[in-house]
Amino acid sequence: MDNSKYAAPSSDVGMGTRVVWGGEQVRHPYNATQAPIVVSAAYGYDDIDNWYDVALGKEPGFIYSRMSNPTVEVLEHKLCELERAESAVAFSTGMAAISGVLHTFLACGQRVVSTRDSYGGTNKIFEEFLPRMGVQVTLCDTLDTEQLEREIAKGCNVLYLETPTNPTLKIVDIRRLVAAAKRVGALVVADNTFATPLNQNPLALGVDVVVHSATKFLSGHGDAMGGVVCGAEALMAQVRHYREINGASLDAFSAFLIIRGIKTLALRLRQQQASAQLLAEYLCTEPLVESVNYPGLPQHPGHAIACTQMNGFGAIVSFVLKGGMPTVARLLPQLKYAHRAGNLGAVETIYGPARTTSHVENTPQERQALGISEGLVRVSVGIEESADLLADLQQAFAFVRSQPGAAPVHPDPAHSWVDAGA
Secondary structure (H helix, E strand, C coil): CCCCCCECCCCCCCHHHHHHHCCCECCCHHHCCCCCCCCCCECCCCCHHHHHHHHCCCCCCCCECCCCCHHHHHHHHHHHHHHCCCEEEEECCHHHHHHHHHHHHCCCCCEEEEECCCCHHHHHHHHHHHHHCCCEEEEECCCCHHHHHHHHHCCCCEEEEECCCCCCCCCCCHHHHHHHHHHCCCEEEEECCCCHHHHCCHHHHCCCEEEEECCCCCCCCCCCCCEEEEECHHHHHHHHHHHHHHCCECCHHHHHHHHHHHCCHHHHHHHHHHHHHHHHHHHCCCCCEEEEECCCCCCCCCHHHHHHHCCCCCCEEEEEECCCHHHHHHHHHHCCCCEECCCCCCCCCEEEEHHHCCCCCCCHHHHHHCCCCCCEEEEECCCCCHHHHHHHHHHHHHHHHHCCCCCCCCCCCCCCCCCCCC
């Protein structure tokens, strides 16, 4: 990846400046102030020798947009700035990025260690696809750090982490697990989608490879799909080669939309996190709620660790409703300022049960084995006014409580509201 023409923002500027200027302190064609959308599939050369040198990577340039594209390259350099990475590789979706990394660094006879309740699509790779390749997969209790360390010590090639987890918002101790992985020479991969580069920089904590579903908070508007992988150039060269041959490259228009979205990430996340904290605190008082998952709550089992490795607690809250899916079916339709959909990280607030969002690929039995309750609802908090989101949720709960057959309320208002195993 050629960084020579991309002047980086000064190292002492804040993230609010980096999201705007990262990867874009460069003269765009026609002196445009915004990165142009370059939709050409191929790039022509009159000089055959120069064409050959570009094709071999000896000279900067573009050959074919499956391999590299000018608009996509701007996005990749922007993520380098945000994650403090040497190099980045963009993919067509977040799952393409995750699967691309795992298939790049794992082969038949090798071993990967991870946690049991990662995102449903990632879990499917671990449970279904990697074993077909002859890769040994060991999934541990996310909160049992000692079990993870024991399994890592047995030897592994890749340690895959997701923190906070989707949708249970569990926190893993990145530094501690990185230390265990390095003792056996394992590569450490971390999904940073929920935290975003503003709240967490896994590379600074010792992680080797960071993955993002750029569809989510990076894009921020629910109108583009993409994934990005960040890390050292030596590692990204391998990931880039896999992407070029397997073909899950990001298109220029989606790259443009994600670039545009990133520029407001700091502003969006500031509002979203404030509202997320408010909603989480309210949910802890709601009689129809069995448990609440949000690392910003002092009683959250991962709160102390989150304070040491995160700069904020994120914009995702999840909670478990008493009465399970029937209560979910009563509550969600009453919300006025929310989409009921399978995305997250957008400017609009989005509610959805795990069975139709994060773990729709899993059977009810698989979700139960993963500790995913049928009554679990994930909330991706948007940028609306905090007071309006709170009032909306309160009126929805009031409606449900007023209906015949509503789930019984808990008689003890002092019960624990954080479910470490949801």
